[in-house]
Amino acid sequence: MDADYLPFHPNPAKPSFVAPPGAVDAHCHVFGPAVTFPYAAERKYTPCDAPKSKLVELRDHLGFSRNVIVQASCHGRNNAALLDALVSSNGLARGVAVIDPDISDIELEKMDAAGVRAVRFNFVKRLVDSTPKEIFLRIADRIAKLGWHIVVYFEAPDLEELVPFLKKLPAIVVVDHMGRPDVLNNPSHPDFQRFVKLMEDNQNFWTKVSCPERLTTQGPPYDDVIPFSRILVEMFPDRVLWGTDWPHPNMKSHVPDEGMLVDIIPKIAKTTELQHKLLVANPMRLYWPEEIAASSKGLLP
Known part of the structure; x- marks a missing residue:
């Protein structure tokens, strides 16, 4: 582990907010354990181990039912x-992978069977080396055939340059962490409004209203981030997701308490209807559509 890397909270609070039945933590990670799953040689940071068993413990502690696990750059x-975490989840987890452009169709099918439902394209320069957009477009065309979607991670200053590329993507596009707005600016600032317009003009774009601990300049309880999240939840109630970002990779400022993060939910989704869409209906529709279809046909208890 890097000397300045902060491990995840050892004893998060029990949240006061009670999540609706079936709630999904739609953005979290597993790291290692390194002795079994070594970190990538090209990684930009070395985290603490955060294995699947700890993720399940946190899920149950917070009162959630399912996880969407995102491949992080350290792997x-x-x-x-x-894939190991997905297979052992008994269908209660889905995955977002990072793949080689030359991956075989057989390997993609194996990943699909394990529960992968998306690929991630990372444009944050401090985390990954640059990948030509042509390669990402090739990957996008291949995974679209499987019914997967695309998760993109970028920072607000890069959005204007990325918009033409993003509009070429042939599937649902989920933007991590609201496109990382600068919360020192008012939500009316052109940078955030550019992101809002992207969501307005493109019905295939979704976003995660996650990671106030990364975006804040004030620290807990992250009141400076709430107005941005609330705007997106209220404007796009059927295209928003929420996640803990556990174990908060590469955090430098403080150790987030996941119980506190859960207690922000009723501040950004102020009605039970919005909360249900954010935590249950939207992630289920995106990651477990087969269960939605079976339920509608009366095939599930």
Whole structure:
């Protein structure tokens, strides 16, 4: 582990907010354990181990039912830890992978069977080396055939340059962490409004209203981030997701308490209807559509 890396909270609070039945933590990670799943040689940071068993403990402690596990850059394109967590979840987890452009169709089918439902394209320069957009477009065309979607991670200053590329993507596009707005600016600032317009003009774009601990300049309880999240939840109630980002990779400022993060939910989704969409209906529709279809046909208890 890097000397300045902060491990995850050892004893998060029990949240006061009670999540609706079936709630999904739609953005979290597993790291290692390194002895079994080594970190990538090209990684930009070395985290603490955060294995699947700890993730399940946190899920149950917070009162959630399911997880969407996102491949983080410290594991590179080796998705072994992710796939292991998915297979052992008994269908209660889905995955977002990072893949090699030359991956075989057979490997993609194996990942699909394990529960992968998306790929992640990372444009944050401090975390990954640059990948030509042509390669991402090739990957997008391949995974679209499987019914997967695309998760993109970028920072607000890069959005204007990325918009033409993003509009070419042939599937649902989920933007991590609201496109990382600068919360020192008012939500009316052109940078955030550019993101809002992207969501307004493109019905295939979704976003995660997650990671106030990364975006804040004030620290807990992250009141400076809430107005941005609330705007997106209220404007796009059917295209928003929420997640803990556990174990908060590469945090430098403080150790987030996941119980506190859960207690922000009723501040950004102020009605039970919005909360249900954010935590249950939207992630189920995106990651477990087969269960939605079976339920509608009366095939599930």
